[in-house]
Amino acid sequence: MSMQLPDHENTFQHKIDVEIKVEPKDWMPEAYRKTLVRQISQHAHSEIVGMLPEGNWISRAPSLKRKAILIAKVQDEAGHGLYLYSACETLGTTREETINDLHSAKAKYSSIFNYPTLTWADMGAVGWLVDGAAILNQVMLCRTSYGPYARAMVRICKEESFHQRQGFDILLTLSRGTAVQKEMCQDAINRWWWPSLMMFGPKDSESTNTDQSMKWKIKRKTNDELRQQFVDMCAEQVRILNMILPDKDLKWNATTQHYDFGEIEWNEFWNVVKGNGPCNKQRLEARRKAHEEGEWVREAAAAYAEKRKTKPQTPKGALAAA
Numbered sequence: 001m002s003m004q005l006p007d008h009e010n011t012f013q014h015k016i017d018v019e020i021k022v023e024p025k026d027w028m029p030e031a032y033r034k035t036l037v038r039q040i041s042q043h044a045h046s047e048i049v050g051m052l053p054e055g056n057w058i059s060r061a062p063s064l065k066r067k068a069i070l071i072a073k074v075q076d077e078a079g080h081g082l083y084l085y086s087a088c089e090t091l092g093t094t095r096e097e098t099i100n101d102l103h104s105a106k107a108k109y110s111s112i113f114n115y116p117t118l119t120w121a122d123m124g125a126v127g128w129l130v131d132g133a134a135i136l137n138q139v140m141l142c143r144t145s146y147g148p149y150a151r152a153m154v155r156i157c158k159e160e161s162f163h164q165r166q167g168f169d170i171l172l173t174l175s176r177g178t179a180v181q182k183e184m185c186q187d188a189i190n191r192w193w194w195p196s197l198m199m200f201g202p203k204d205s206e207s208t209n210t211d212q213s214m215k216w217k218i219k220r221k222t223n224d225e226l227r228q229q230f231v232d233m234c235a236e237q238v239r240i241l242n243m244i245l246p247d248k249d250l251k252w253n254a255t256t257q258h259y260d261f262g263e264i265e266w267n268e269f270w271n272v273v274k275g276n277g278p279c280n281k282q283r284l285e286a287r288r289k290a291h292e293e294g295e296w297v298r299e300a301a302a303a304y305a306e307k308r309k310t311k312p313q314t315p316k317g318a319l320a321a322a
């Protein structure tokens with residue numbers, strides 16, 4: 001016997017089925033709201049924590065041009081975090097609650113940002129692989145069913161494709177350099193490849209949220225579909241770099257028309273997700289410290305907003321006319 005959904009849930013599902021976006025004031029099932037708050041806040045935290053591994057190299061970029069590009073990229077990520085925190089607020093959670101959940105380690109963020117950035121080549125590998133994985137995931141999220149999330153994604157994707165290209169460009173330069181530079185390039189690819197595959201989440205068979213999120217069109221592709229798309233893309237792009245992906249099982253499968261690839265170390269993934277990766281503690285410490293040190297900025301902004309509420313506003317154009 002199939003479960004009968006209450007009328008408003010049927011109407012909601014119908015709206016999703018016919019591709020009408022859900023907007024903040026629309027009725028939505030509590031579980032839909034909860035899933036979105038979970039996913040969007042994790043996504044926002046990932047952008048903000050994701051600034052740390054790259055921020056580590058701003059002062060050591062090898063040229064003024066590389067430094068300017070890296071600063072712009074890290075700044076973009078702060079912006080992405082802010083759009084996403086705002087999208088989350090439209091669902092009725094406060095920014096404070098969301099950020100407290102990150103600082104108390106209650107909320108997750110992407111496993112990938114718990115790995116260290118050891119050499120300049122890591123800036124290339126992060127751009128090519130990590131941003132590359134992020135884009136594939138985010139392109140599908142441009143069509144997610146919740147309006148504010150989908151619209152934030154459109155802008156984020158435009159910026160993200162610049163991020164991926166700058167990473168590939170760093171690796172391409174190194175791959176055409178000295179023997180030591182080539183070695184750095186391969187070493188960074190070796191260290192970032194498997195953690196990048198883990199970014200897509202557990203296998204579909206182990207994924208607790210995928211089925212429902214696909215029905216609600218929050219997700220438009222499953223973890224395994226996106227991971228396969230990523231492998232197929234990178235297996236071709238790595239040839240341009242004259243490098244290899246560190247997987248002896250990687251090979252083209254003429255029957256499936258996809259690349260086969262080796263088994264992911266799922267123990268490592270869950271260990272990192274549970275807070276025991278190489279940099280988890282360091283990342284949370286850095287975020288907590290930044291929040292504490294930013295207290296005076298938040299106080300000043302709140303005091304200024306309060307002052308503007310009570311003080312009569314100067315009419316528009318008055319200053320220009322004076």
Ligand code: FAQ
Pocket residue numbers: 038039042043044046047050051077108109110111112126130131134137198199200201202206207208209210213219223273
């Ligand atoms: N790390 O049932 P599923 C970026 C958790 S942005 C940690 O499959 P779901 C930009 C998952 O939360 C990167 N935890 O979950 C950038 C769930 O736990 P929960 C972030 C993970 O949500 C680049 C449990 O495992 N992108 O990189 C991970 O349906 C460079 C079961 O998993 C997004 O957040 C993981 N990798 O699918 C910035 C995109 N994977 O919450 C700076 C939006 C899974 O039930 C530098 N998010 N878990 O306790 C999504 O598309 C989805 O949330 C997935 C996971 C696909 C990540």
